[in-house]
Amino acid sequence: MTSSAMPRPKADDEAPLLVAEKLTRFYGARLGCREVDLTLHPGEVLAIVGESGSGKSTLLSLLSTELAASSGRVLYRQRDGVTRDLATLSEAERRLLLRTDWGFVRQHAEQGLRMAVSAGGNVGERLMAVGGRHYGAIRQQAIDWLGRVEIEADRVDDDPRSFSGGMRQRLQIARNLVTRPRLVFMDEPTGGLDVSVQARLLDLIRSLVAQFGLAVVIVTHDLAVARLLSHRIMVMKSGRVIEEGLTDQVLDDPREPYTQLLVSSVLVP
Amino acid sequence: MDAAPLLSVEAIAKSFTLHLQHGLRLPVVAGVSFTLQPGECVALGGPSGAGKSSILKMIYGNYRTDAGHIRVADGTEQVDVATAAPRRMLRLRQQRIGYVSQFLRVIPRVAALDVVAEPLLAEGVAPEAARARAGALLTRLNLPERLWLLPPATFSGGEQQRVNVARGFIGRQPLLLLDEPTASLDAANRAVVIDLIAEKKAAGCGLLGIFHDAETRAAVADRVVDVTRFSA
Numbered sequence: 001m002t003s004s005a006m007p008r009p010k011a012d013d014e015a016p017l018l019v020a021e022k023l024t025r026f027y028g029a030r031l032g033c034r035e036v037d038l039t040l041h042p043g044e045v046l047a048i049v050g051e052s053g054s055g056k057s058t059l060l061s062l063l064s065t066e067l068a069a070s071s072g073r074v075l076y077r078q079r080d081g082v083t084r085d086l087a088t089l090s091e092a093e094r095r096l097l098l099r100t101d102w103g104f105v106r107q108h109a110e111q112g113l114r115m116a117v118s119a120g121g122n123v124g125e126r127l128m129a130v131g132g133r134h135y136g137a138i139r140q141q142a143i144d145w146l147g148r149v150e151i152e153a154d155r156v157d158d159d160p161r162s163f164s165g166g167m168r169q170r171l172q173i174a175r176n177l178v179t180r181p182r183l184v185f186m187d188e189p190t191g192g193l194d195v196s197v198q199a200r201l202l203d204l205i206r207s208l209v210a211q212f213g214l215a216v217v218i219v220t221h222d223l224a225v226a227r228l229l230s231h232r233i234m235v236m237k238s239g240r241v242i243e244e245g246l247t248d249q250v251l252d253d254p255r256e257p258y259t260q261l262l263v264s265s266v267l268v269p
Numbered sequence: 270m271d272a273a274p275l276l277s278v279e280a281i282a283k284s285f286t287l288h289l290q291h292g293l294r295l296p297v298v299a300g301v302s303f304t305l306q307p308g309e310c311v312a313l314g315g316p317s318g319a320g321k322s323s324i325l326k327m328i329y330g331n332y333r334t335d336a337g338h339i340r341v342a343d344g345t346e347q348v349d350v351a352t353a354a355p356r357r358m359l360r361l362r363q364q365r366i367g368y369v370s371q372f373l374r375v376i377p378r379v380a381a382l383d384v385v386a387e388p389l390l391a392e393g394v395a396p397e398a399a400r401a402r403a404g405a406l407l408t409r410l411n412l413p414e415r416l417w418l419l420p421p422a423t424f425s426g427g428e429q430q431r432v433n434v435a436r437g438f439i440g441r442q443p444l445l446l447l448d449e450p451t452a453s454l455d456a457a458n459r460a461v462v463i464d465l466i467a468e469k470k471a472a473g474c475g476l477l478g479i480f481h482d483a484e485t486r487a488a489v490a491d492r493v494v495d496v497t498r499f500s501a
Contacts, residue, residue: 041356044356199377199378200377200378202377203376203377203378203379206376228376231355231356231359232355232356245355246330246331246355246358246359248331249330249331249332249333249355252326252331252332253285253326253331253332253333255286255333256288257288257289260287260288260289261288261289264289
């Protein structure tokens with residue numbers, strides 16, 4: 001049941017932030033994902049679940065413009081209110097979007113962090129990308145953000161190679177959120193972590209998402225993570241969305257055979 | 270003539286199809302119809318397995334509705350839960366429909382006080398004010414203050430249920446669904462819940478509940494809707 005203390009989306013009827021229409025991707029003859037439609041509003045958390053090879057990571061790459069679609073399109077409403085077809089962005093515009101208005105939290109922190117750069121530098125780098133120039137101010141903001149993700153200020157000059165897996169994930173979150181993005185993509189952000197570390201990270205993500213009213217698309221194979229963090233859920237199988245709806249409804253009253261199998265396969269301690 | 274109902278359930282039906290059991294179909298209820306007025310407490314009656322909890326879950330949008338309509342008043346609008354989009358349903362839950370489930374779904378690392386305060390925070394109430402209200406409710410429900418800052422995972426069943434009740438009653442939704450809110454409570458705390466229900470009724474809320482305890486049911490319910498006559 002939904003009694004989770006999860007933040008709910010704002011009550012207003014703002015225009016969607018992100019819209020995907022008939023998004024399709026083939027790798028040669030092999031299907032990545034087919035004809036996916038989705039709409040995401042500000043403050044909404046959408047979980048995409050499914051097993052390995054279901055197409056959920058392909059979908060995330062398409063939404064975040066890391067992969068080009070074979071067909072279909074992705075529309076994004078910019079801060080200036082203008083909605084753009086992301087395929088029409090110039091490379092400079094696309095990079096700016098990725099560095100400022102968007103975040104991307106990856107399962108493997110090494111892919112989302114610069115491992116040879118200090119923790120403070122990892123966070124400050126995004127600030128410089130949006131025009132921050134004053135060294136002292138950037139450093140102070142970096143320390144402030146390390147604090148928000150529960151990393152001690154005295155680790156600001158250490159590089160993330162000396163950090164544990166959970167700390168690296170928290171640093172990755174700080175790096176992504178420091179520019180106050182409106183949309184964050186997350187790919188298995190708690191994958192491969194110890195359960196106690198996972199719980200702490202989930203709690204952190206949950207509170208930051210609420211505090212900043214972030215829209216999030218989170219890919220996970222962990223239904224418990226989806227239940228804890230998301231408002232809505234999409235279940236993917238063989239490249240297609242087979243079931244979607246309110247997270248608690250899909251998980252408590254799954255309709256499709258595959259969703260029933262997924263839900264019934266979860267081990268409850 | 271009564272005021273417009275808070276809730277109007279019209280010929281709803283529910284069955285489960287278990288694909289992992291060779292498509293076994295389990296009918297739950299069919300043709301369920303009743304209304305709920307402001308200031309009224311209605312009990313769903315019938316033995317275990319009659320579908321009482323399923324009806325509550327359908328009204329909350331936690332279970333899908335196969336047929337019929339569940340109309341919930343939202344201002345001048347009547348929203349049909351059976352067909353509402355997820356986003357609309359979430360707003361309806363935040364503003365119109367509260368729910369006290371049978372068991373608390375525990376969130377790791379979140380303190381009992383914050384679990385209770387959360388519905389007010391979602392409404393935009395300031396954190397200190399929300400926590401103060403949460404504390405006042407937990408005090409009324411006799412939950413020792415030393416437990417407030419602990420996550421409820423390690424609490425006893427009765428303590429968890431009181432957290433759950435407080436969380437359900439702190440909100441200002443005019444429609445409140447109660448699934449056995451007193452099942453694991455002692456007599457003193459049952460009496461507190463009975464008082465809380467009376468206060469909600471006096472404030473014009475409508476409550477729909479399942480109360481196995483006959484004494485509690487007699488104390489709070491204005492009438493009983495017998496679910497066995499809707500068996501599918």
